[in-house]
Amino acid sequence: QVQLVESGGGLVLAGGSLILSCVVSGRTFSSYRLGWFRQAPGKEREFVAAINRSGGSTYYADSVKGRFTISRDNAKNTVYLQMNSLKPEDTAVYYCAADDRAFQLTTRGSRYDYWGQGTQVTVSS
Numbered sequence: 722q723v724q725l726v727e728s729g730g731g732l733v734l735a736g737g738s739l740i741l742s743c744v745v746s747g748r749t750f751s752s753y754r755l756g757w758f759r760q761a762p763g764k765e766r767e768f769v770a771a772i773n774r775s776g777g778s779t780y781y782a783d784s785v786k787g788r789f790t791i792s793r794d795n796a797k798n799t800v801y802l803q804m805n806s807l808k809p810e811d812t813a814v815y816y817c818a819a820d821d822r823a824f825q826l827t828t829r830g831s832r833y834d835y836w837g838q839g840t841q842v843t844v845s846s
Contacts, residue, residue: 723747723835725817730840733807737844741802743817743837750798751775752821757791757802758830759813759842769815770802771826780826785811807844814839 729741745753756771770791772779779791790803800817818833827833 723819725819725835725837727815727817727837727840730815730842732843732845735807735809735844735846737807738803738805739807739842740804741815741817741840741842743800743802745798745800745817745819745835748821750793751795753819754821754823754826755791755793755800756818756827756830756833757800757815758818759811759815760839761810761813764813766816766830768828768830771828772800773826774824778826780828782828804842807842809844809846812842812844814841 724746727743754773757769758766759769760766768782770781772791776793788806793800816839817837819835820833
């Protein structure tokens with residue numbers, strides 16, 4: 722059984738930083754392409770960042786480009802989301818997602834089979 726467990730969320734002032742972690746268990750971690758998504762109250766879930774199996778390719782939503790960094794540590798079965806220069810509009814529940822059906826990254830939530838429970842990020846102004 723594949724499980725994803727996020728951590729690292731919390732309350733931070735605008736301009737601050739947080740790092741989210743997501744530990745993936747159940748199968749060979751290096752076989753997963755991974756993504757981060759978020760959902761704010763009253764809004765649909767949106768793509769944030771993605772990384773391919775090798776970690777050699779990443780992609781970001783325009784709203785976070787230059788501020789967020791996705792990375793993976795295959796030895797620790799963990800994917801990270803480093804978030805800098807946080808803004809109040811970054812407030813949301815953040816979810817990590819995994820899929821092992823393809824190598825290349827994807828921004829489409831429907832392409833991910835496995836999801837974490839989410840971690841709350843709140844940015845105050």
